[in-house]
Amino acid sequence: MRNRVRASWLREVALFFLAAAVVMLTVVAPEARAAPSLLTLKQSIEMALERNLDMQVALEEIQAARERQKEARTGFLPSLSGQYSYRRLSEVPYVVFGGSQVDIGDQDQYRFTGTIEQPLFTGFATLSNYQLAKLGLDVARIHLSRARFDLILQVKEAYFGILSAEKIHEVAKQAVQQLQAQLDVAENFYRVGMSPKVEVLEAEVRLAEAKQQLIRATNDLGLAKARFNTILRRPIDQEVAVADILSDQPYEKPYEFCLEISLQKRPELMEAEKNVARAEKEITLAKSAYYPRVSISGNYYRAGDDLAVDGSDFVDRESWDVMAEVTMTFFEWGKTRYAANRHRARLRQARQTLKQIEDAVRLEVKTAYLNLQTAERNIWVAQKGVESAEENFRISKERYREQVATATEVLDAQTRLTQARTNHTNALVDFNVARARLIRAMGLEDES
Numbered sequence: 190m191r192n193r194v195r196a197s198w199l200r201e202v203a204l205f206f207l208a209a210a211v212v213m214l215t216v217v218a219p220e221a222r223a224a225p226s227l228l229t230l231k232q233s234i235e236m237a238l239e240r241n242l243d244m245q246v247a248l249e250e251i252q253a254a255r256e257r258q259k260e261a262r263t264g265f266l267p268s269l270s271g272q273y274s275y276r277r278l279s280e281v282p283y284v285v286f287g288g289s290q291v292d293i294g295d296q297d298q299y300r301f302t303g304t305i306e307q308p309l310f311t312g313f314a315t316l317s318n319y320q321l322a323k324l325g326l327d328v329a330r331i332h333l334s335r336a337r338f339d340l341i342l343q344v345k346e347a348y349f350g351i352l353s354a355e356k357i358h359e360v361a362k363q364a365v366q367q368l369q370a371q372l373d374v375a376e377n378f379y380r381v382g383m384s385p386k387v388e389v390l391e392a393e394v395r396l397a398e399a400k401q402q403l404i405r406a407t408n409d410l411g412l413a414k415a416r417f418n419t420i421l422r423r424p425i426d427q428e429v430a431v432a433d434i435l436s437d438q439p440y441e442k443p444y445e446f447c448l449e450i451s452l453q454k455r456p457e458l459m460e461a462e463k464n465v466a467r468a469e470k471e472i473t474l475a476k477s478a479y480y481p482r483v484s485i486s487g488n489y490y491r492a493g494d495d496l497a498v499d500g501s502d503f504v505d506r507e508s509w510d511v512m513a514e515v516t517m518t519f520f521e522w523g524k525t526r527y528a529a530n531r532h533r534a535r536l537r538q539a540r541q542t543l544k545q546i547e548d549a550v551r552l553e554v555k556t557a558y559l560n561l562q563t564a565e566r567n568i569w570v571a572q573k574g575v576e577s578a579e580e581n582f583r584i585s586k587e588r589y590r591e592q593v594a595t596a597t598e599v600l601d602a603q604t605r606l607t608q609a610r611t612n613h614t615n616a617l618v619d620f621n622v623a624r625a626r627l628i629r630a631m632g633l634e635d636e637s
Contacts, residue, residue, distance in 0.1 A: 225428040230348050233421060233431070237344045240422040244340065247333040254322070254329035261322035264315040267307040274300045294503050295494040303489040312480030317473045324467045328460055335456040338629055340420075345625040347417040351431050353618040354410040357611055361399065361406040364607040367582075368396040371603065374589070375596050388596035395600045399607075435617050437568050440624055444558050447631050451554045454632030458550060461543040468536035475528040481517035488512070550630070557627040564620035571613035578602070578609035 228236075238244055275298070282294035308315065372392040378384035414429040452458065489509045491498040500506030585602035588594030628636060 225430045227430050227432050229432050230345065230434055233348055233417075234341055234344050236423075237340055237421045238337065241336075241340050241420075242422075243336045244333070247329070247336045250332060251326070251329040254326040258319070258322040258326050261315075261319040264308070264311075264318055267305055270304050270306075272300075272302045272304075274302075276300070292503075295501050297494050299493050299496060299498045301491040301498050304486055306484055306486040308482070308484045310480070310483040312477030312482060313473055314477035317470050317477065321467060321470050321474070324463050324470065328463050328467075331456045331460045331463065335460070338456065338632065338634065341634055342625055342629040343420050346622055347413070347420050348431055349435070349618050349621050349625070350413040351410070351417055351429060352433055352435055353614060354406070354413040356614040356618075358403070358406040358410050360607060360610045360614065361403040363610075364399045364603065365396065365403050367603050367606075368392065368399045368600075371586075371596070371599055372396055383592060384596065391600060392596060395604070402607075435621055437565075437617060437620065439565055440561055440627070444555070447558055447627065448551065448554050450633065451550055451631045452547070455550050455630075456632060457546050458543070461539070461546045465536065465539045465543055468532060468539040471532040472529055472536060475525065475532050478518060478521075478525040478528075481515050483513075483515050485511070485513045554627070554630045557623065557630040561620070561623040561627050564616060564623045567616040568613070568620055571609070571616040574609040575606075575613045578606040582606045 278294075278296050278298070281292050281296045283290045283292050285291070372389070375384060375389045375392045379386060379389050415425050417429055417431075418425050418427055487509065488511075489507070491507045492501075492504045493499045493506060494501040494503075498506070582599075582602040582605075585594055585599045589596060589599045624636075628634070
């Protein structure tokens with residue numbers, strides 16, 4: 190009796206802990222298996238722009254250029270300087286007068302000089318320096334735009350890469366399921382003597398090949414997510430889920446419109462134009478040495494025989510003067526001319542580079558536009574291929590069940606269907622990537 194009670198008690202305790210475990214698993218498991226939040230393309234781009242190190246570098250470049258402009262602006266303003274000196278003579282200055290020695294100065298001499306100087310004309314050097322600094326700030330902002338456009342394209346390519354890998358992975362999974370079903374049919378037919386063993390073996394070989402394709406597709410999907418996480422500077426193993434935004438909507442803007450926009454918006458062209466302007470200002474700066482430099486300054490002096498420069502018996506405590514000064518260099522063995530010629534060569538180089546970049550932009554836009562048209566046509570062709578392959582696979586299966594077709598025909602039809610679906614996915618992804626690249630070639634962030 191006692192043993193039965195004890196056994197009953199143990200069963201109740203065991204059931205209690207089992208029920209508690211089930212409850213805990215019910216609560217915790219959904220959290221552990223919680224799907225990652227769905228990322229849209231817009232959210233992905235915003236996250237990348239916020240975290241990307243190239244963007245941070247470009248922002249720091251803008252800050253440095255802005256400080257350089259402020260530095261150049263100070264050239265227009267007066268400068269204030271001071272000098273404090275101490276001088277000790279070997280002996281007290283004196284003169285002999287009437288047969289006796291008369292002191293005329295201090296042996297310890299302290300002097301403070303304060304100077305304020307305002308440049309009036311510098312041969313356009315100050316103005317050229319300021320304009321060069323302003324152009325440098327413009328170039329830094331262009332670098333930021335260029336880095337932004339490049340990063341947005343990288344995010345789009347990585348985003349579409351995940352969608353492509355997911356769809357191809359799904360196609361590979363469907364192929365494994367279909368081949369497994371075909372293997373089951375072949376085995377059933379073989380057991381009842383309706384087909385030879387070779388058809389079972391061939392189905393097994395095709396299934397093994399499909400499983401290998403599925404393994405590769407799984408690996409490709411993992412790599413696509415890792416690349417996406419790296420671009421967004423997220424943990425490389427963090428799970429990713431992205432919204433399916435693959436579109437086959439035709440791109441209706443004409444090539445001439447795309448080219449016109451690119452010639453207006455491309456940051457590379459803007460930077461090349463700024464480099465031409467900088468080269469022109471460099472010539473002006475070099476030629477500034479031909480002109481005189483005019484400035485006005487005021488000096489305040491204090492002198493004395495102690496640290497307080499509070500005057501002495503021989504010098505007044507303070508004095509001042511105002512001075513206008515014109516400085517001009519007449520001969521330096523052609524130094525200024527050589528410098529100007531050097532910058533003229535740089536100007537010609539900058540103009541040639543601008544033309545090269547313009548040609549490159551034209552070619553890039555043309556290439557991107559043609560690739561987009563090709564990808565757009567491929568979508569229609571691939572879609573027709575999928576429809577035909579699906580119908581062929583359906584007919585082949587029916588014929589095989591009626592024993593008027595071989596297993597090889599069914600397997601071949603299934604292989605063609607898998608390839609057709611893969612081709613359609615690739616065509617769709619290529620179209621969306623080509624559109625993103627055309628938008629980047631136009632110097633835009635999106636189509637709007």
